[in-house]
Amino acid sequence: LKPLVVALVLACAGCVLVPQNRRGRLADPMMAVGDESTESYRKQKLYSTREGAAGGDGATAGGGCGCQ
Amino acid sequence: MRRCLYAAICVATLAAATRPVAAESLESGLILGPPRAYSIDSVTARYTHFDQSGHGYQSQAGETTFPRVAPGLPGSEFVTVDQPQVEIVAHQGERLTHTLWLPVDVVTAASPDALDAISTASRNTYSTAVQLASSYQASATTNVGVLGGFHLEPNFRSWNVGASYARSLAEDNAVLAASLHQVYDWFDRFNTDGVRNGRVGRSSTNGNLGLTQLLTPTTIAHVDYGVTVQSGVLGNTWNAVPVRSANMRANYVDVELLPGFRQRHAFLGRLVQWLPWNGALRASYRFYVDDWGLVAHSAEAQLFQRLAPWMYLRFTYRVHQQSGVSFYTQLAAPQATLRSADSDLAPFVAQTVGALIAFDLGMIPKLRMLHLEVGYERYQRSNDLAMNIYTGAVGLRF
Numbered sequence: 534l535k536p537l538v539v540a541l542v543l544a545c546a547g548c549v550l551v552p553q554n555r556r557g558r559l560a561d562p563m564m565a566v567g568d569e570s571t572e573s574y575r576k577q578k579l580y581s582t583r584e585g586a587a588g589g590d591g592a593t594a595g596g597g598c599g600c601q
Numbered sequence: 602m603r604r605c606l607y608a609a610i611c612v613a614t615l616a617a618a619t620r621p622v623a624a625e626s627l628e629s630g631l632i633l634g635p636p637r638a639y640s641i642d643s644v645t646a647r648y649t650h651f652d653q654s655g656h657g658y659q660s661q662a663g664e665t666t667f668p669r670v671a672p673g674l675p676g677s678e679f680v681t682v683d684q685p686q687v688e689i690v691a692h693q694g695e696r697l698t699h700t701l702w703l704p705v706d707v708v709t710a711a712s713p714d715a716l717d718a719i720s721t722a723s724r725n726t727y728s729t730a731v732q733l734a735s736s737y738q739a740s741a742t743t744n745v746g747v748l749g750g751f752h753l754e755p756n757f758r759s760w761n762v763g764a765s766y767a768r769s770l771a772e773d774n775a776v777l778a779a780s781l782h783q784v785y786d787w788f789d790r791f792n793t794d795g796v797r798n799g800r801v802g803r804s805s806t807n808g809n810l811g812l813t814q815l816l817t818p819t820t821i822a823h824v825d826y827g828v829t830v831q832s833g834v835l836g837n838t839w840n841a842v843p844v845r846s847a848n849m850r851a852n853y854v855d856v857e858l859l860p861g862f863r864q865r866h867a868f869l870g871r872l873v874q875w876l877p878w879n880g881a882l883r884a885s886y887r888f889y890v891d892d893w894g895l896v897a898h899s900a901e902a903q904l905f906q907r908l909a910p911w912m913y914l915r916f917t918y919r920v921h922q923q924s925g926v927s928f929y930t931q932l933a934a935p936q937a938t939l940r941s942a943d944s945d946l947a948p949f950v951a952q953t954v955g956a957l958i959a960f961d962l963g964m965i966p967k968l969r970m971l972h973l974e975v976g977y978e979r980y981q982r983s984n985d986l987a988m989n990i991y992t993g994a995v996g997l998r999f
Binding site for chain 1: 688771883
């Protein structure tokens with residue numbers, strides 16, 4: 534848990550208000566926080582069926598397939 | 602005098618109240634036209650091919666999946682999966698968004714873990730699912746959503762429902778999101794000889810809490826926590842486990858014995874950073890722990906490089922290390938109450954490397970953008986399993 538707490542504290546320390554007119558870079562598809570949804574499913578299908586440690590990032594850790 | 606002034610103010614107020622029709626209409630209605638009752642925003646189609654090879658002790662399959670290997674030896678985990686998907690996103694009015702998603706898996710050697718070791722009946726199989734998610738923009742800062750779907754494959758049925766809530770804070774500099782999902786699976790129970798013994802079920806309940814925060818005009822941070830509680834039959838029922846003979850004769854193969862309950866926790870941290878040479882870096886770390894004794898660390902880095910305004914490259918590297926469940930074994934004691942030889946639950950290190958090229962093409966009639974991408978990944982595990990993954994997608998943005 535320690536790395537997560539450190540990352541959370543660092544993230545909160547950096548919280549600033551970024552005005553709308555300075556968010557141009559963030560609109561680029563390369564800056565998306567997560568994968569596009571069909572790409573995300575493709576990756577989940579691989580990792581949730583071949584590793585025993587699924588879950589997180591808004592996804593359920595098991596169920597919905599004949600695996601675990 | 603006062604009466605005249607009062608009357609003048611009243612007339613001016615009435616005039617102001619009736620006048621702005623033309624001026625206000627110019628702002629939206631006359632320029633954009635009335636909002637459409639229903640419009641399709643995007644259609645995305647993706648095709649992925651998985652080509653897996655390797656060996657695991659839970660499998661009884663020979664190299665060609667039939668006949669089965671001798672008891673106590675690892676069997677083949679050869680499998681190929683062709684996975685087409687279609688996703689349609691549509692707006693209904695100004696506040697309601699629907700997302701319809703249809704994935705299909707066409708699987709060759711679906712059950713090298715057991716069934717195909719005694720019968721070739723399920724060597725080629727398929728699964729399909731339908732899911733509809735609807736979200737409502739309740740206010741400028743609040744979005745709520747619901748979803749429902751089902752999954753069908755031979756001898757397996759699954760239903761899922763969910764709800765989500767998202768609220769943006771501090772002038773959209775942060776978004777707090779929460780979601781809840783419930784999945785129920787209902788499937789046939791087989792033993793390691795492929796004999797069917799009725800139907801069983803399992804329940805998976807999942808909750809997630811996430812925060813996305815802008816740190817600078819070029820940096821985004823995201824943290825997420827997810828908990829999943831599962832109960833029921835938590836395996837596929839036909840996984841084999843080599844068992845040591847009690848009277849020192851030949852070892853034999855028996856069924857997997859798993860707990861009927863599992864609580865799983867996953868923590869994720871992600872940072873996305875714009876790079877000055879027209880690139881971007883997306884880095885994430887995930888920590889996982891559950892009450893089966895499995896602890897895992899996963900780190901992933903994706904490096905994007907824009908080559909032109911309409912084209913970019915993406916390179917991926919991911920490493921995953923897991924400890925394995927406490928009852929993993931390659932030769933179980935006959936009196937063991939819990940046992941699994943599933944190579945997916947074993948201790949191992951897995952690495953993924955990949956590359957993808959994407960095109961975003963504008964200037965196409967009736968389309969805002971045409972998105973094309975094609976990519977390849979190689980997944981390699983330290984316990985004798987590897988996979989080649991080929992993927993391609995076409996996205997129409999209206």
